[in-house]
Amino acid sequence: MTLDELLALPPTVNVTTAARALGIGVHKAYALIKEGAFPVRTLPLGSTVKVPTAALWSVLEVTPPTR
Numbered sequence: 001m002t003l004d005e006l007l008a009l010p011p012t013v014n015v016t017t018a019a020r021a022l023g024i025g026v027h028k029a030y031a032l033i034k035e036g037a038f039p040v041r042t043l044p045l046g047s048t049v050k051v052p053t054a055a056l057w058s059v060l061e062v063t064p065p066t067r
Helices: 003-007 015-022 026-035 053-059
Strands: 012-014 043-045 048-052
Touching: 012 015, 012 053, 015 026, 015 048, 015 053, 048 053
Parallel strands: none
Antiparallel strands: 012 048, 043 048
């Protein structure tokens, strides 16, 4: 995922998108979430899991440009 793609993400993303940004597979991402070892805070919403984009940026040390 490019920097431009990272910066264009919506406020929350699904696990598949977060895994892609982190460079890991989706199955590994879900395994890490289940173990409580995913490197980014997650938001469980019923049967769905979302990842806050700002938390993802923080882990990846991406700083959005100021407007």
